[in-house]
Amino acid sequence: xxxxxxxxxxxxxxxxxxxxxxxxxxxxxxxxxxxxxxxxxxxxxxxxxxxxxxxxxxxxxxxxxxxxxxxxxxxxxxxxxxxxxxxxxxxxxxxxxxxxxxxxxxxxx
Amino acid sequence: xxxxxxxxxxxxxxxxxxxxxxxxxxxxxxxxxxxxxxxxxxxxxxxxxxxxxxxxxxxxxxxxxxxxxxxxxxxxxxxxxxxxxxxxxxxxxxxxxxxxxxxxxxxxxxxxxxxxxxx
Numbered sequence: 207x208x209x210x211x212x213x214x215x216x217x218x219x220x221x222x223x224x225x226x227x228x229x230x231x232x233x234x235x236x237x238x239x240x241x242x243x244x245x246x247x248x249x250x251x252x253x254x255x256x257x258x259x260x261x262x263x264x265x266x267x268x269x270x271x272x273x274x275x276x277x278x279x280x281x282x283x284x285x286x287x288x289x290x291x292x293x294x295x296x297x298x299x300x301x302x303x304x305x306x307x308x309x310x311x312x313x314x315x
Numbered sequence: 316x317x318x319x320x321x322x323x324x325x326x327x328x329x330x331x332x333x334x335x336x337x338x339x340x341x342x343x344x345x346x347x348x349x350x351x352x353x354x355x356x357x358x359x360x361x362x363x364x365x366x367x368x369x370x371x372x373x374x375x376x377x378x379x380x381x382x383x384x385x386x387x388x389x390x391x392x393x394x395x396x397x398x399x400x401x402x403x404x405x406x407x408x409x410x411x412x413x414x415x416x417x418x419x420x421x422x423x424x425x426x427x428x429x430x431x432x433x434x
Contacts, residue, residue, distance in 0.1 A: 248428065249408045252425075303410075304361075
């Protein structure tokens with residue numbers, strides 16, 4: 207079982223719609239959870255971090271964490287073409303950050 | 316703040332040569348730096364963790380004699396790929412964690428990556 211699993215995608219959404227990304231993790235001792243955005247050929251860029259159960263909103267992004275279900279999600283509201291990228295879910299325990307394979311999102315104009 | 320640089324951004328080398336990649340934290344001190352490798356269409360895989368002034372900790376399956384890591388100061392870590400071969404061609408990304416406390420202590424700040432192509 208992979209440590210971090212994400213929808214394989216690709217996910218295509220029309221401009222202005224909501225993009226929903228899901229992630230599950232296997233280690234119940236995981237402490238911190240992150241969503242990174244990675245454009246092709248570039249390194250990851252942190253867009254959200256969440257540490258406790260519930261929702262966390264930042265602009266058009268909302269992260270949700272459910273530790274009992276070992277589930278993290280990311281909602282992108284009012285999707286823009288510039289949101290087209292691969293989104294990586296990352297889970298941290300101790301010093302180690304484990305990444306999912308990523309979900310590629312394409313926002314079509 | 317929290318800027319991490321890498322040099323070079325890309326490198327092409329012949330098989331059998333060694334390549335050194337530098338990772339610098341520009342505006343903060345990083346007790347810990349991490350080296351990742353990313354193959355096309357795959358996610359980031361942690362190769363090793365380096366702490367300033369001590370030996371790096373390598374992940375299972377990563378050859379420490381092939382991937383030499385030095386973390387000589389709080390702002391600089393280097394990765395040397397020794398006797399590089401075509402299968403070492405990849406995107407190498409470093410990240411750094413701030414040495415001081417606060418929320419940012421829990422985050423890793425990524426460098427822009429180095430694209431290595433071994434012919």
